[in-house]
Amino acid sequence: MTKRLILILALLALPLIVGLLFTYDVIKIEWISLMEIQPSFNPQEDPLPLPPNSVPIQGAAYIPKLGAPVNPVAADETSLARGEQLYQTHCALCHGPEGKGNGPFSAFLVKNRPANLLEGNAVTQSDGAMFMVITDGVAERMPALKENLPTPQSRWDVVNFVRSLQKKAAP
Numbered sequence: 001m002t003k004r005l006i007l008i009l010a011l012l013a014l015p016l017i018v019g020l021l022f023t024y025d026v027i028k029i030e031w032i033s034l035m036e037i038q039p040s041f042n043p044q045e046d047p048l049p050l051p052p053n054s055v056p057i058q059g060a061a062y063i064p065k066l067g068a069p070v071n072p073v074a075a076d077e078t079s080l081a082r083g084e085q086l087y088q089t090h091c092a093l094c095h096g097p098e099g100k101g102n103g104p105f106s107a108f109l110v111k112n113r114p115a116n117l118l119e120g121n122a123v124t125q126s127d128g129a130m131f132m133v134i135t136d137g138v139a140e141r142m143p144a145l146k147e148n149l150p151t152p153q154s155r156w157d158v159v160n161f162v163r164s165l166q167k168k169a170a171p
Contacts, residue, residue, distance in 0.1 A: 061135065061152035068128030073156035075163065082154070083161025090148050091158065099165045112141045117162050118169040130159050 062069035073079050088097065096103040099117035106114045115122055122130070134155045137144035149155045 056152075061155075062128065062132065068126050068132055071127035071131070071156055071159060073153060073160060075160040079157045079160045080164055083157035083159070083164075086149060086154055086158050087161050090145060094142075098169070099162060114142075118166055122162070123166055127156075127159050127163070130162065131155055134158060 092103055093105045094103045094109065094114040095101055095117055096106070096114075101114040101116040103114060117123075125133075131152075133142070134149065135144060135146045145155070149158065
């Protein structure tokens with residue numbers, strides 16, 4: 001009878017003993033925490049690059065090996081209105097409200113003046129080339145705006161708006 005009582009007490013005490021081992025950190029188990037396993041970056045650090053061969057939800061904006069893409073967005077009133085708003089927010093500071101390269105911040109860019117979007121290469125390049133410049137920037141001259149204008153649609157809207165500025169300025 002005493003053996004049976006000791007066995008029952010031992011079985012009842014076993015979960016208590018195991019619980020105490022975990023409670024007092026005798027046995028350490030790494031619990032999964034979502035904050036620990038997600039990618040992160042420090043302030044003022046560039047965002048993590050996209051995984052190789054990944055395609056955004058909106059589809060591929062362009063495939064680098066195939067050259068400049070073709071503009072899929074019609075330059076209608078909606079696109080021009082969105083493009084104007086985005087241009088005034090993200091581009092006019094350097095390129096100016098009319099695209100002449102005389103924005104309020106351009107005075108501080110003595111070494112690399114912003115391009116005049118109404119003449120020269122900006123007029124002769126294709127819509128796709130302009131889209132790629134907006135997306136990837138120009139080394140040591142213009143920052144990439146793919147983070148500021150995250151969707152391809154928004155970048156194409158800016159391209160359409162710049163083309164409308166060029167048409168207005170054409171003689």
